[in-house]
Amino acid sequence: xxxxxxxxxxxxxxxxxxxxxxxxxxxxxxxxxxxxxxxxxxxxxxxxxxxxxxxxxxxxxxxxxxxxxxxxxxxxxxxxxxxxxxxxxxxxxxxxxxxxxxxxxxxxxxxxxxxxxxxxxxxxxxxxxxxx
Amino acid sequence: xxxxxxxxxxxxxxxxxxxxxxxxxxxxxxxxxxxxxxxxxxxxxxxxxxxxxxxxxxxxxxxxxxxxxxxxxxxxxxxxxxxxxxxxxxxxxxxxxxxxxxxxxxxxxxxxxxxxxxxxxxxxxxxxxxxxxxxxxxxxxxxxxxxxxxxxxxxxxxxxxxxxxxxxxxxx
Amino acid sequence: xxxxxxxxxxxxxxxxxxxxxxxxxxxxxxxxxxxxxxxxxxxxxxxxxxxxxxxxxxxxxxxxxxxxxxxxxxxxxxxxxxxxxxxxxxxxxxxxxxxxxxxxxxxxxxxxxxxxxxxxxxxxxxxxxxxxxxxxxxxxxxxxxxxxxxxxxxxxxxxxxxxxxxxxxxxxxxxxxxxxxxxxxxxxxxxxxxxxxxxxxxxxxxxxxxxxxxxxxxxxxxxxxxxxxxxxxxxxxxxxxxxxxxxxxxxxxxxxxxxxxxxxxxxxxxxxxxxxxxxxxxxxxxxxxxxxxxxxxxxxxxxxxxxxxxxxxxxxxxxxxxxxxxxxxxxxxxxxxxxxxxxxxxxxxxxxxxxxxxx
Numbered sequence: 001x002x003x004x005x006x007x008x009x010x011x012x013x014x015x016x017x018x019x020x021x022x023x024x025x026x027x028x029x030x031x032x033x034x035x036x037x038x039x040x041x042x043x044x045x046x047x048x049x050x051x052x053x054x055x056x057x058x059x060x061x062x063x064x065x066x067x068x069x070x071x072x073x074x075x076x077x078x079x080x081x082x083x084x085x086x087x088x089x090x091x092x093x094x095x096x097x098x099x100x101x102x103x104x105x106x107x108x109x110x111x112x113x114x115x116x117x118x119x120x121x122x123x124x125x126x127x128x129x130x131x132x
Numbered sequence: 133x134x135x136x137x138x139x140x141x142x143x144x145x146x147x148x149x150x151x152x153x154x155x156x157x158x159x160x161x162x163x164x165x166x167x168x169x170x171x172x173x174x175x176x177x178x179x180x181x182x183x184x185x186x187x188x189x190x191x192x193x194x195x196x197x198x199x200x201x202x203x204x205x206x207x208x209x210x211x212x213x214x215x216x217x218x219x220x221x222x223x224x225x226x227x228x229x230x231x232x233x234x235x236x237x238x239x240x241x242x243x244x245x246x247x248x249x250x251x252x253x254x255x256x257x258x259x260x261x262x263x264x265x266x267x268x269x270x271x272x273x274x275x276x277x278x279x280x281x282x283x284x285x286x287x288x289x290x291x292x293x294x295x296x297x298x299x300x301x302x303x304x
Numbered sequence: 305x306x307x308x309x310x311x312x313x314x315x316x317x318x319x320x321x322x323x324x325x326x327x328x329x330x331x332x333x334x335x336x337x338x339x340x341x342x343x344x345x346x347x348x349x350x351x352x353x354x355x356x357x358x359x360x361x362x363x364x365x366x367x368x369x370x371x372x373x374x375x376x377x378x379x380x381x382x383x384x385x386x387x388x389x390x391x392x393x394x395x396x397x398x399x400x401x402x403x404x405x406x407x408x409x410x411x412x413x414x415x416x417x418x419x420x421x422x423x424x425x426x427x428x429x430x431x432x433x434x435x436x437x438x439x440x441x442x443x444x445x446x447x448x449x450x451x452x453x454x455x456x457x458x459x460x461x462x463x464x465x466x467x468x469x470x471x472x473x474x475x476x477x478x479x480x481x482x483x484x485x486x487x488x489x490x491x492x493x494x495x496x497x498x499x500x501x502x503x504x505x506x507x508x509x510x511x512x513x514x515x516x517x518x519x520x521x522x523x524x525x526x527x528x529x530x531x532x533x534x535x536x537x538x539x540x541x542x543x544x545x546x547x548x549x550x551x552x553x554x555x556x557x558x559x560x561x562x563x564x565x566x567x568x569x570x571x572x573x574x575x576x577x578x579x580x581x582x583x584x585x586x587x588x589x590x591x592x593x594x595x596x597x598x599x600x601x602x603x604x605x606x607x608x609x610x611x612x613x614x615x616x617x618x619x620x621x622x623x624x625x626x627x628x629x630x631x632x633x634x635x636x637x638x639x640x641x642x643x644x645x646x647x648x649x650x651x652x653x654x655x656x657x658x659x660x661x662x663x
Contacts, residue, residue, distance in 0.1 A: 029625040073516040073633040101343040103193040153370025163433035177318025228348035
């Protein structure tokens with residue numbers, strides 16, 4: 001349903017991202033989705049109100065090279081992904097080391113669906129969504 | 133001289149974890165349409181100048197310490213007004229992973245104003261009630277409550293039982 | 305070489321209505337760089353949204369931010385609608401435009417008022433907020449609530465607005481316009497205001513583009529970007545143009561907001577003039593499935609929703625990229641090299657919404 005998606009890998013990520021900026025694309029944001037076995041990491045770029053996306057499939061436990069050296073604006077969102085999903089982002093220009101949004105007392109990797117880690121006090125556990 | 137405290141209480145506002153809805157309604161109270169300045173209430177930025185602390189939103193892991201700092205910096209006698217339903221229970225965010233819960237886990241609260249967000253009229257009523265409590269605290273009719281220890285992550289059942297007890301006490 | 309000092313700015317600070325901390329690295333009075341420390345308002349709403357069903361989410365999403373609440377629920381509803389293949393009826397689309405623009409006006413007045421307060425012009429702050437109350441009244445008359453409207457729902461809107469009420473909204477706009485005509489020359493032409501705003505916190509066009517600035521921050525730096533021109537809701541049938549300034553300083557950002565206030569007045573008038581009659585929502589039975597990206601223009605800039613459904617009531621993932629989140633890297637660029645006394649004005653000039661940013 002999302003148009004303009006190009007699948008990329010960890011190896012050609014930096015080259016692909018670097019090729020976007022000279023073409024006049026604006027970095028919009030990144031999205032991380034937990035797909036069970038792997039994370040889907042989407043890079044959104046915008047040119048003339050047209051979104052163009054990269055999709056990177058990252059195995060759990062692998063680390064993600066940072067694009068913040070190329071695009072400074074990616075810094076905040078990469079730190080956020082590192083906090084919320086526990087994805088290790090390497091080469092960040094400013095690394096908060098998992099303390100960007102969360103503190104020491106907060107639950108770790110709250111958005112990552114690993115049984116046992118993702119416990120929330122009230123409400124239903126997220127597994128309920130998959131039962132149906 | 134101390135009479136001036138309840139005749140013109142100064143208010144410091146701290147946005148704890150709110151969605152902004154209560155904050156902008158509280159700021160609207162200060163402006164000409166609702167105008168709490170007619171009660172002598174003045175909005176101030178420095179907690180050391182203030183008599184009344186207005187808190188909006190619930191407590192999360194990072195701001196609990198900040199809230200307690202702000203509270204401790206206010207000189208006695210002081211009152212705390214908690215605006216919005218988030219301050220009393222966590223409100224719509226009660227199930228979020230980063231929310232510790234209500235404000236009175238961290239600091240003692242004198243007046244709760246319900247609503248999401250409360251109407252400015254309700255907020256003014258809350259502040260005026262708080263000024264009454266401030267006056268009684270000044271006269272020594274109510275003793276200032278000691279600040280509670282900062283709660284650890286996940287309030288235990290004991291603590292939640294305690295906090296409901298406090299709430300009942302306050303509504304009396 | 306003087307030694308650099310680091311001072312914390314915030315989280316509780318007189319000019320900031322919301323808690324954010326900036327660690328300012330200073331060389332004497334000059335800011336060398338700034339490091340943001342966020343998380344004071346982080347709630348974890350994205351997780352909560354996965355635990356509630358997609359209809360409840362409409363109202364949860366409004367509480368991301370109380371200032372642009374309607375546009376949040378509008379963007380979310382547009383996303384779900386495109387997933388389910390729904391088209392809201394034209395009357396609902398026009399009502400959505402009217403409420404969006406009322407929200408934009410109240411937000412811009414609020415932001416401009418806070419800006420005036422941040423440089424100590426309390427009178428102007430009070431006057432602008434007085435004007436804002438007319439808009440709040442109009443919102444309350446049409447929806448029943450002042451801040452969190454709760455009127456946007458999937459498939460349309462929940463509440464119709466009668467012709468008399470729409471006429472009274474027009475009447476309100478006349479009052480608002482009259483008051484704006486009185487206040488805005490003060491804001492834009494006053495000598496002391498200009499002293500505080502002109503040439504302060506300059507954001508170059510190239511830097512704005514590289515750092516992904518959005519909304520009035522980008523438009524004040526000469527980037528003509530306004531998602532309303534893409535014609536979501538009923539904007540396609542109305543006359544919308546991005547308001548662009550080129551100076552990139554605090555004054556330009558304020559001027560963009562002032563011009564957008566007048567533009568919003570104009571858009572609401574157009575919308576009320578053209579609004580068709582008919583139903584206000586469409587029924588649906590399907591569940592959201594697939595993934596979709598939905599974008600809209602908030603008072604602070606572009607908001608992006610990534611939604612992923614799996615054919616059940618619960619969404620698999622809901623991700624929000626709010627405008628202030630995108631504006632943090634640009635504001636760091638503005639702060640580098642400014643004076644310590646200007647930090648407050650610069651931060652407020654991007655109209656930061658921390659509740660949005662941290663969710």
